[in-house]
Amino acid sequence: MPEVIIVGSGTGVPSLKRASPAVLIKTHQTNILLDSGPGTLRELLRTNVHYAQLDIILYTHFHPDHISDLIHFLFAAKYEPAFSREMPVFVGGPPGFLNLYGRLRGVFGHWVEPPKQKVSLFEIGPQGAWIYDQDIKVTAFKTTHTEESQGYLLEVSNKKIAYTGDTDYDEHLTEYFQKADLLICEASFPESHKVEGHLTPVLAGQLAAQARVKALVLTHIYPECDQTDILNACRKVYQGPLFVGSDGLCIFV
Ligand SMILES: [Zn+2]
Ligand SMILES: [Zn+2]
Secondary structure, three states: OOEEEEEEOOOOOOOOOOOOOEEEEEOOOOEEEEOOOOOHHHHHHOOOOOHHHOOEEEOOOOOHHHHOHHHHHHHHHOOOOOOOOOOOEEEEEOOOHHHHHHHHHHHHHHHHOOOOOOEEEEEOOOOOEEEEEOOEEEEEEEOOOOOOOEEEEEEEOOEEEEEOOOOOOOOOHHHHOOOOOEEEEEOOOOHHHOOOOOOOHHHHHHHHHHHOOOOEEEEOOOHHHHOOOHHHHHHOOOOOOEEEOOOOOEEEO
């Protein structure tokens, strides 16, 4: 039974209540991290997962609140005693990810170049599929946020777990996570402060209802949204099991 842990339910706004975006999916054998905003590797320790125990890291887009701990990860992975592995950590992102890595190398040089047997970087495009093993398959789908932004559908131990990353409303999204066992959906701003490129709790609920997902967890919550009744706003349009994400929230899928 996969376990989903909201490592950081917040955004790029520094907050003592909500850490930067990151989600951990744990199976019997595999730890998958989705996005890693600033401070994620430290927050991970609260879930008893050390950065060297990650197997897969996937990035949804290149905004600093989602990707900045990649730099920390690459640097820490060079630290020999703590990081010894039989298989590399597979680190993937949308098309342009390898180019971004090249630019990071241009800035930080060999300090962000861990040996290839430790870290393997790759790109996965929208509608692309990537198979890790017989238990884990990843499909990417385009989201409405930045040029490269995409979400992921993870088929893990026969369960379907979808993660939107950052996105605005687009009914076509629901094609990718129809009847998912869990939808991890951004809900950045309240209705009264809707921002282009992001969802509200109501719009997240609409996507979940249209896709008839079996459970919904809201995350990527800005302070403006925290001042509203997130649960009841979403509840008006989505009747299934519903969680308002909080740091450390653990859901057995
Ligand atoms: Zn974001
Ligand atoms: Zn973003």
